[in-house]
Amino acid sequence: MESFEKFILTATTANSWIFPDILNWAQNYEDLIKDAIECYEAGAAITHVHLPRDFKMASEIVAGIRDKCDVIIQAGMSSFPIEERQSDFEAKPDMLSVISCHHAEHFTEASVNVLHPLEELEAYCLKCNETGVKPEWEVWHTGSYWNLQFLIDKGILKGPHILTHFFNWPGGTWSPATPDEFFHRIKYMPENCRYTVSTMGKEQHRIAYYAIINGGNIRVGTEDYPFISDGIPAKNNAEIVSNWVSLAKQLGREIADPSEARKILGL
Numbered sequence: 001m002e003s004f005e006k007f008i009l010t011a012t013t014a015n016s017w018i019f020p021d022i023l024n025w026a027q028n029y030e031d032l033i034k035d036a037i038e039c040y041e042a043g044a045a046i047t048h049v050h051l052p053r054d055f056k057m058a059s060e061i062v063a064g065i066r067d068k069c070d071v072i073i074q075a076g077m078s079s080f081p082i083e084e085r086q087s088d089f090e091a092k093p094d095m096l097s098v099i100s101c102h103h104a105e106h107f108t109e110a111s112v113n114v115l116h117p118l119e120e121l122e123a124y125c126l127k128c129n130e131t132g133v134k135p136e137w138e139v140w141h142t143g144s145y146w147n148l149q150f151l152i153d154k155g156i157l158k159g160p161h162i163l164t165h166f167f168n169w170p171g172g173t174w175s176p177a178t179p180d181e182f183f184h185r186i187k188y189m190p191e192n193c194r195y196t197v198s199t200m201g202k203e204q205h206r207i208a209y210y211a212i213i214n215g216g217n218i219r220v221g222t223e224d225y226p227f228i229s230d231g232i233p234a235k236n237n238a239e240i241v242s243n244w245v246s247l248a249k250q251l252g253r254e255i256a257d258p259s260e261a262r263k264i265l266g267l
Contacts, residue, residue: 004215005264006256007248010046010074010164010196011039012221013237017107018170018200022233025222029057033064038238039221040071043245045261048074048097048219051088058091070258072267078138079103079112082123089131094267095162098124100137100144104172111171121147125156134267136162140173142188149190159192160266164219167199167207177203182210194265200224208244212251220244 013035015025026032029052036047047065051058062073074095075088088096100121103114128135135157137148151157165185167177175181177199189195196217199207204225208218221237228234228243245255256264 004253005194006260007212007253008045008194008196008217008256008261008264009043009241009244009248010048010217010219010221011036011042011044011237011241012048012076012198012219012223013039014048014050014076014221014223016222016224016226017105017110019226020107020109022222022226024226024233024236029061033061033068035237036065036071036073037068038236039241040069040258042238042241043255044071044241045256045258046072046074046095048076048221048223049093050076051091051093053080053084053087055087055090058087062091062093072258072261072265074136079105079114081114081116082120082127089127089133092131093133094262095134095136095265096124096128097164098135098137100139100147101141101173105169106171113172118147118150121151122154122156125151129156129158134162134265136164138166139163139185140166140169141175142185145188145190152190158266160264161190161193162265163189163193163195165195165197167197168203169198169200177201177207179206179210182207186214186216198224202227202230209251212248212253218244218248 026035073093075093076097078097078099105112197211198219
């Protein structure tokens with residue numbers, strides 16, 4: 001395998017949207033902190049967490065994680081408009097998830113349809129620049145690149161640009177978890193990007209494998225696919241992380257710790 005940057009694994013520890021009956025995720029905020037720490041110990045450099053809309057509680061979660069380890073904290077829930085994410089910024093995570101197009105997701109227990117116009121994306125860039133929180137851009141199709149390039153050309157989005165490519169998420173922004181789609185996305189990325197893949201369902205294995213052997217990174221955990229193998233639920237997120245870290249090593253990738261990941265991602 002050619003020489004790549006060290007491999008960065010993100011653990012996403014929320015509930016499973018497509019398997020709502022599988023309850024191997026953190027059921028309360030105390031468990032969320034514990035889950036994040038265990039994922040770090042298993043080899044995750046980043047933990048993707050869904051913080052509450054309450055500043056005090058969000059800050060306590062971030063502080064609780066940081067008190068025990070230096071894992072990179074990525075605040076999710078990009079479906080909320082920027083006006084409803086003030087508590088995320090105030091909690092001072094390292095990174096903030098921002099969708100680079102619009103939300104059109106459909107799950108058994110919820111549907112999400114939210115427009116995120118360019119003006120909102122510009123506001124995110126300015127707020128991130130002001131607070132020092134790094135945006136993590138969620139990419140669902142190549143149309144997102146037009147928006148990102150617009151922000152780059154305007155001078156308000158500084159690299160390296162952190163992208164997470166989503167595959168097989170149900171809804172109007174669905175894209176197939178296929179090699180063709182993977183390589184199409186990678187081919188047209190803007191310059192100076194670092195990318196991760198998030199795939200919902202058992203197709204995760206295929207896309208994660210392609211990312212690992214092509215110098216990319218992966219996001220795994222109960223939110224995306226709560227099984228350790230087909231039909232067998234994981235005991236917890238740390239078990240999922242441990243399995244993927246082991247596979248990445250077998251495929252020739254060195255694993256980045258949080259300090260190394262910060263340098264790679266420009267945090």
